[in-house]
Amino acid sequence: xxxxxxxxxxxxxxxxxxxxxxxxxxxxxxxxxxxxxxxxxxxxxxxxxxxxxxxxxxxxxxxxxxxxxxxxxxxxxxxxxxxxxxxxxxxxxxxxxxxxxxxxxxxxxxxxxxxxxxxxxxxxxxxxxxxxxxxxxxxxxxxxxxxxxxxxxxxxxxxxxxxxxxxxxxxxxxxxxxxxxxxxxxxxxxxxxxxxxxxxxxxxxxxxxxxxxxxxxxxxxxxxxxxxxxxxxxxxxxxxxxxxxxxxxxxxxxxxxxxxxxxxxxxxxxxxxxxxxxxxxxxxxxxxxxxxxxxxxxxxxxxxxxxxxxxxxxxxxxxxxxxxxxxxxxxxxxxxxxxxxxxxxxxxxxxxxxxxxxxxxxxxxxxxxxxxxxxxxxxxxxxxxxxxxxxxxxxxxxxxxxxxxxxxxxxxxxxxxxxxxxxxxxxxxxxxxxxxxxxxxxxxxxxxxxxxxx
Numbered sequence: 001x002x003x004x005x006x007x008x009x010x011x012x013x014x015x016x017x018x019x020x021x022x023x024x025x026x027x028x029x030x031x032x033x034x035x036x037x038x039x040x041x042x043x044x045x046x047x048x049x050x051x052x053x054x055x056x057x058x059x060x061x062x063x064x065x066x067x068x069x070x071x072x073x074x075x076x077x078x079x080x081x082x083x084x085x086x087x088x089x090x091x092x093x094x095x096x097x098x099x100x101x102x103x104x105x106x107x108x109x110x111x112x113x114x115x116x117x118x119x120x121x122x123x124x125x126x127x128x129x130x131x132x133x134x135x136x137x138x139x140x141x142x143x144x145x146x147x148x149x150x151x152x153x154x155x156x157x158x159x160x161x162x163x164x165x166x167x168x169x170x171x172x173x174x175x176x177x178x179x180x181x182x183x184x185x186x187x188x189x190x191x192x193x194x195x196x197x198x199x200x201x202x203x204x205x206x207x208x209x210x211x212x213x214x215x216x217x218x219x220x221x222x223x224x225x226x227x228x229x230x231x232x233x234x235x236x237x238x239x240x241x242x243x244x245x246x247x248x249x250x251x252x253x254x255x256x257x258x259x260x261x262x263x264x265x266x267x268x269x270x271x272x273x274x275x276x277x278x279x280x281x282x283x284x285x286x287x288x289x290x291x292x293x294x295x296x297x298x299x300x301x302x303x304x305x306x307x308x309x310x311x312x313x314x315x316x317x318x319x320x321x322x323x324x325x326x327x328x329x330x331x332x333x334x335x336x337x338x339x340x341x342x343x344x345x346x347x348x349x350x351x352x353x354x355x356x357x358x359x360x361x362x363x364x365x366x367x368x369x370x371x372x373x374x375x376x377x378x379x380x381x382x383x384x385x386x387x388x389x390x391x392x393x394x395x396x397x398x399x400x401x402x403x404x405x406x407x408x409x410x411x412x413x414x415x416x417x418x419x420x421x422x423x424x425x426x427x428x429x430x431x432x433x434x435x436x437x438x439x440x441x442x443x444x445x446x447x448x449x450x451x452x453x454x
Contacts (some may be wrong), residue, residue, distance in 0.1 A: 002382050009370040012402040014345060016374055017386050017401065018338040020211075021108070022101040023050060023385035024422045035096045039088050043397060044077045046093075049085040050331070057313050057331045061374055064316070068306065076425035086089060088319035091171040094323075096331040101334050102160075102167040105341050108162050111395035112341075112348040116162055120195060120286065120294060123217070126167075127159040127301045128198040130179040133329060140321040151175025152325035156182050157333065159301045163330075164340045166304065183207050188212040193345050200224075204278060205254055212256060212281065219295055222260065223276035228253045234262070240289055242266075248288045256281070263292045308336050317351055341398070341438070349381070349402035362410040 006013045032039075032046035039046075052067045061067040068079045119125045120404060135149030143150050145405040153175050158168040168189060170182045179201055187207070190196070192215030198207075200221035211218045231250040238246050245264040250257060259277040268274050279296055308314045314332030319325045343355035410420070 001052050001378065005374060005378060006401045007404055009366075009374060010401050011342075012370045012374045013401050014342045014398060015296060015338065015367055015371065015406075016378075016383060017394075017397065018105075019054075019340060020383040020386045021104070022338060023047070023335055024384070027387065028097075028193075031096055031100060031327050032093060033260045035093045036090055037092065038090060039085075043301060044081050044085050046085070046089075048075065048077075049082055049089075050097075052082060053086060053328055054317060054331050054335075057328055057335060058371075059368070060375070063318060073220075083324075083436050086319065086324040086327060089323050089327040091323060093172065093325055094171055094327045098166065098169045098330050098333050102165050102260050102337055106160070106163055106167070108390040108395050108398070109165070109341050110346050111392045112344050112399065113395075114347045116164075119161060119297065120290070122193075123195040124191070124193060125161050126194050126196045126302040127161055127298055128156060128196055128199070128202060129159075129298075129301045129305075130154060131305055131329070132308070133176065133325055134315045136317045136320040136325060141320065143320070150320065153322040153329075155326065155329065156396065157305075159299065159304060161297065161300050164300075164344075165337045169330055169333060171330065173326065175322070180204060180207075183210070187211070187214065188378050192216060195219060197295060199298070208253060208256075208279070208281075211237060214346060217280065217282050219278060219280045219282065219291060222279050226253065226279070228258070228260075228279075231257070237264075238289055240292065243443050244292070246288045246292050251279070252281060253279070259284070259288075261288045261291050263295075281454075293408070302384070304336060307339075307360070308332050311339075311360065312336070342402075343396075345398040345402040346405060346407065349399045349405070350407060354407040357412055358407060358410045359412040366410070 002013075025045070028047035028050050029045055032041070036046075039079070043316050052072055053064060055061050055067040055071070056064050057230055061070060064082070065079055068082055072079070072082060074398060103239075132154040136152045138144070138146070138150060140150075153173050154177065154180060155172060156170040157166055160167045170185050172182055183202065183204070183206065188208035190211060194216040195218070196211060196216060197219045198221075200223040201224050203220040203223040208220070229252045231252055233247045233249070240246060243266055247262050247264075249260045249262070251260045252258070258279050258281050261280065263276045263278070265274055265276065269276075276295075278291060282291065282292060312330050312332040312335050316325065316328045319328055333429065339360075343358065346354050346358065386397065389397065
């Protein structure tokens, strides 16, 4: 039966197989037992609660309660028990789910054998950025009488751009907390030889010191509050291929030597900045122009956030409790990683970078049309064997299924840039027009000219 599904709906089967790999009941319940400090299991397993919330994140069902009505009723727990379980999921459990599944998916992706161009030879790149969840609905007693929008939390997310995966997350329940307050947790995960790229909000003495102490490097946008000493004049400017001028200066921060890279912009930023300054301790063998181009790629993580927001229900505003909202966001991060591995499987199966020409719109439409049917027609036990496969064996299964996908069916259709058009002034005397008359070339004639007297 599974073989038939893989032939008829291969994209949905890729997703279903990867979901089984990441969200098998055994893995989830073991992860919960290893990382939960406060919660414990009574009647409702963590894996069951995770599955029901995941169906909402994947937009299979419009809400958590709808997912419960479809799959949870009759399992011996109430909807209230489900919400109680979700609101108590500790941030450490949510973060561990992202971290451990990303590690497994990285091994699977490597086993698929698709070579990706290195951003900077000899360095493991990590991109760091923050994400603040949108305001939730005012569903809690604490929200009564509060005029401001309630923020359920924020997090720092780490991306491995070499694989295109989100490899770590640092959730915070306090929506008003400064992102810098989470940097101590980030530094605990830094490894020697890594290059961390981040915006100016993370350009602090403590973070630079921590990276240096771990044997890692930084490429950060200079924050105006960072104290430094200039060690010499600016070097000669070098012009890049796109017409920007790049120059370099040696500086000192807390007794350590750094390089200050200035990128003169062709057009000012939305904040009015005419240039961007970077701080790095990479050796001078890595040129300033290379560093300028490398920093621009930082937006890869911002693009991932946009993808998550567009294709998944990553910010469920009915989940007002911070832990529940952050748990839903972390599930969306795992879903994004799953999608990335599915695209890698397509490249591996077709021996060409078809993922660059695949439209996520068409893929999403295909999955939306077939995935629910796949859930209803197949049994969970039919997919269970995938969770126990080695990374190499699972990669081969993905490759076999992906070989049945017709890339032309999901091909992007690019278009040129839109030409700006001048907006026609609004005339309050003629607030409406008849499309029928416009098509006939009659203009905006009054109805009285055409109405027949009964």
